[in-house]
Amino acid sequence: MNELRATVRVQLHAGFTLDDAAAQVPYFSRLGISHVYASPILMARPGSSHGYDTLDYGRVNPELGGRDALCRLVMRLREYAMGLIVDIVPNHMAVGGTGNRWWEDLLAWGRPSQYAHYFDVDWDAFAPWLHGRILAPFLDRPYGTALRDGVLRLVYEAETGMFFIHHHDHRFPVCPRHYAALLDSAGAPHALCDALRELAPLRGAPLRGACMTDAPALSRLAQWGKTPDGRAAIARVMEQHDTGTACGRSGLHDLLVRQAYRLAWWRTTPDLINWRRFFDITGLAALSVEHDDVFDAVHGHIVALYADGLIDGVRVDHVDGLTQPRSYCRRLRQRLMAVQHLRPAMAPQSLSIHVEKILHDREHLPASWQVDGTTGYDFMDQVSAVLHDPAGTAPLDGLWRDHAIEDPTFATTQRNARVQVLNDVFAAELSRLRTHLGHIAQCNIDTRDYSMGRIGMVLQALLVEFHSYRTYFSDDGSGGHQADHIVLRGAAREARRHLLPSCHEMLDWIVDTLGQAGLRDGSIRVAQQQFEHLTAPLAAKAVEDTSFYRYGRLLSRNEVGSDPGRISLSCAQFHKDNLHRYKAYPATLLATATHDHKRGEDARMRLAVLSEVAPHWRDLVNRWIIGNAHLRQRRMIPDRADEMILYQSMLGAWPLEPWPDAEARQVFHDRIVAWQIKALREAKRHTNWIDPDAEYERGCREFVGRLLDPHVSGAFIAEMDAIVARIAPAAAVNSITQVMLRLTLPGVPDLYQGTELWDFSLVDPDNRRPVDFTLRQTLMQHDTSLRRQAAQWRTGGVKMHLIQRLLAFRARYPLMFSKGTYEPVKVSGPAEQHVIAFLRREGGNVLLVVVVRCVWGLVPSPHDLSLDAPTLGQTYLSLPVSGNGEWCSILHENRTYPQDARLSLSFLQEGIPVECLVQAQDGFS
Known part of the structure; x- marks a missing residue:
């Protein structure tokens, strides 16, 4: 069984299940992946497209195929000597709606609930009328209006004998101790009412599906409720609380004010909420996993899956949302390691734990956490920044200041x-x-x-x-x-x-x-x-x-984990960051795309070229702002800042080839409009999610429509086509460099689903669109040379080819990447600022990686991405002489270079300007 070597992230949901993932295992294996890295697999809210809204930590999501499908996926993975890492969500779970038995028990009983400490509730809230109660801000209108409009209803659940307040898709339990008063006035048997008065919160771990209180009393109620007398009595209870009448509204209100929760309009949330959420999402309540019993309840099934050999590692979502991240991570490793001896023989004994954490500039993940590293946002920032040109800072600053008066700097x-x-x-x-x-x-x-x-x-x-x-x-x-x-x-x-x-x-x-x-x-x-x-x-x-x-100075730097105020990173600092990773976290994940990225990895690399052509971009944008002014039909909509951001987003996502037909153009239009609405609302300048400005959004949408209408904006479309075509070769080289670095630097490369081809996606949900695996498998069948792939680079096959080649090399020499040293190589000569070079050394094997950066001025060819740069021949690498013989290319068959302490970079002019050379004891060829 292979150790963790390379991962591929897959987004699971009802439309792409565990069985669908299993069907792609042969393809992932051929690509060179060692582990599938899956989005959350435990039971989530029905219809969830992402799985982060967990309802039940005790079972695999049936929408994904359940445990049986998980077993089939793992069996398929084992056939190919692969493993499975799963995303876990200990920070929060879905609330509101229906189906969360922990939350419903908390609402039913309040502080006495056995789940009261599972959630971070402030029972002594700053609002006196909330003391001892939970705010439930899920109403779609003010409470009084909801009562009068009849959107609050008392409902009796015949199967369980329980009463709930329903509001559209939400249900709120009535405290079972109040059932006796409800039924007594309706003529229920005294013995039944006496039994109901004695109800108390359930203690101990309930069986799945068990009700939230003493089962025998409710069973009696459910049985009696099916009798003619019972049905008649319950009908009278419903009538007494029917909001269609003033008495019914009063009765329902009197019942609600006795509950441990206070129903409220969703707009009251920011000012009144007295329990911790995930960020600002009221449908996700934070969990208190710092308590041992809560930790065990949340992780028990995951630990069991690891013991059963069905998972081989975990990715912890939003670790900084936990009260005690260090203690949590150590406890998680301890719990998993404690069952390692139970794993079946066919399962590896290894364990990987990675945490999703945003590291601030110069912040490092503490070693005391005992994790294998982060999920890669820090690397995503570093590799992107080093491929930006600092020379673009001043002109791009000036362009932004000219048109965005409100906030001229990121600070x-x-x-x-x-x-x-x-x-x-x-x-x-x-x-x-x-x-x-x-x-x-x-x-x-x-x-x-x-x-x-x-x-x-x-x-x-x-x-x-x-x-x-x-x-x-x-x-x-x-x-x-x-x-x-x-x-x-x-x-x-x-x-x-x-x-x-x-x-x-x-x-x-x-x-x-x-x-x-x-x-x-x-x-x-x-x-x-x-x-x-x-x-x-x-x-x-x-x-x-x-x-x-x-x-909007440069959107390629507006990425999760990055500082948009810093355009570039020096090669020297990049090497320092890599050395730190090699020493501290050699198994951390290296990501350049995630399910949360703001734009695709290749869209960022295209926008990065703007840092090299900043004066030209400045002139072009200024011309567009003037030339497209007539397309606005509603005051200043969009404003200059939103317009500039729009142009960059279009540039990043613009197709490499002109649209083949009107349908393709419409698809692009719809993607941009969906991105734009989200961007405008997130920005909260003219509109937002809570109070959308329909006029501003409509004006922006109409502006996009006219921009993309060839009958109205033919000149703009032609200019956008032209600038994309001009910078596309340099952007492609950027992307290839990014791939090379991700697959050879210290760390474990992570591939986001589908990004083995060009990825010009926008923010989610655009970056979570279905992946065309048939296309990728077809392209993989065309086993051609790198030179031939370079000649048709616009298909993206060249990217896949490099990934496959390099991952195959990692599989052949795993210790070179898990244990091998990282040694920056000195570059000297007129093109030295355009080159990043380093060695990985393990035992008698040596790998030399050479890539280029900021290549616009080196004139990459639009035909095959080769460079017309004589200065490369005058630029040299200073290399140690090891005596292991000549250098053999990993990327090009039958290409070798002499072992020389001073190696000319002229070979970077021979096709795609990146190279991986190896001196191997086993005579690699």
Whole structure:
């Protein structure tokens, strides 16, 4: 069985099941993949397209085929000596709607529920009328209106004998202890009502499908409810709570006010919610997996699947959303390792654990977490940045400043977005933290005069300047917190600049309070947890889901895990980052595309070329802004910033060849419009998800329609065709370089489904469209040389060819990549800034990788991507002489180079300008 060598991400749902994935295993194997890396497989909300809305952690999703289909997939994988990694979602699960028995038990019983501590509920909320109750903000209109409109209904479930309040697709349980009062007034038997009065929350682990309370009493109710007297009595209960009458509305309201939850309009959520969500999604409630029993309930089935040999590793979703990430990761490894001896002989004894984590600039994953690395956002940023030209910074800055007066820099864009999102989206969370800090302040004579209002003002200033995802002060036993202190104090320094001097002492107190380490219990620890649970969603929503859609200097840098304020990365720093990864996390994942990326990996590489042709792009955009002004028919719609972002998004997704017909053009139009609506709403400048501005959105949609109408905008379309054709060869070389680096640098390459061919996708759901595996299998059958693939590079087959070649080499020499050294190679000569070179060495085997960057000025050929660059022949690599003989090309058959301490790069002019050379003890050829 192979160790983890290369993964392919597959997105599972009802339209692409576990059996569909099994059918592609032979193709994945031929491509060179060692492990399928699947989206969540446990039971999710019906119809889920992604699986992150888990309803039941105890079984494989039947929509994906259930456990039987999982067994078939694994059996197929084992036939090809492959493994399976699954995405797990310990941070949150789906609530609202129906089907979550933990959540429904919590709603039914409130604090006494055995699941009360599964969810992070503030039972002593800042709103007095919420004390001891849970806000349920799922109504589509205000509560009173919902009652009058009859969209709240009391429903009796005959099979279980339970009562629920229904609201469209939502159901809210009535506390079973209230059944006696309901039925007594309707003439139910006294003995039955007495039994119902004694009902109490279920204790111990319930069987799947069991009701949320004492089963015998409800069984009696269900049986009696099927008798003529029972049906008549229940009908009277329904009549007494029928919202079609004033008495019925009063009766239903009286019943609702006695429940442990308070139904509310969804618009009240930002201000009033008293339980932790996933980011700002009310349909996903956060879980408290820091408790051992909650951890076991969430992970028990995953651990069993590992013990049964049905999975070989896990990818942990949004690890920073957990209260104690370090403790969680260590416990997860411990639990999985404890059952490793139970795995069948045909299953490997290895285990991989990767975490989805956004690393801030110069932030590193702590070794104490005991994971194998991240899912690759950090690498995605590094490899993209090193392929951008810093020379483009000034002209692109100028272009953006000329047309986006509001937020000329990313720093101001981000700051303004943080203020808006903090107040509009996370007001309740901010108020809760402010209140808690206020209570702490009252306990000390030196801080008792700190008012709630000023604490809130200072806290907001600190949060606005806090750019990392979070600190880890509240994590048990996490050791030193030097990095946490640096981040927290750095944010305080920036916040101080925006606060009055009279607030500086209070700022210092807040920072000192939040930065205390080693606390076991107490209110300070709670404050730390609240702060750490606020900074992560604030970063995600204000930066990735707001600022990235507002700031349009260069969209290829607006990617998850990246800093749009930094266009490029030097080769020297790139080598340092690779060396750190080699030493600290050699098995981390290397990704260039994910299910969450903002645009496809090859769209980014095309846009990266704009950093090299920035003056030309500036002139072109200025001409379009003037020339397309007449296409606006509704005031200034879109505004200049949105228009500039639109042009870049079109450029990134524009087809390599002209549209073959009107239908293809319409498909492109629809993709752009869908992206545009999402982008505009995420930006929250003119419209948003909560209060869409129909006029602005319609005007933007009409503008796109006219831009893409050849009868109206023929000149624009021709110019877009022309600029895409001009930069496409350089973009393709960028993409090939990106592939080469991902497959040879320290780490485990991850392939996102379908991106073995060109990927010009937009943000989800565009990047989750069905993959044409038949096309890919057909192209793979054409086993041609790299030179022939280069001659038809527009098909994308050249990318697949390189992936297949390099992964085959990794399979032949796995230790070179899992254990081999990483040694930057010195490049000297006139083209040195265009070359990245390094060695991987293991035992007596040596791999030399040479790629090019920023190649626009080297004039890549539109015919075969070869470079017309005489300077390459005058540029040299300084190499150690090992005595292992000549260099053999991995990419080109029968191509060798002499072993020379000073190797000319003239060979990069011989076709596609990338090369992998090997000196192997086994005589590789």
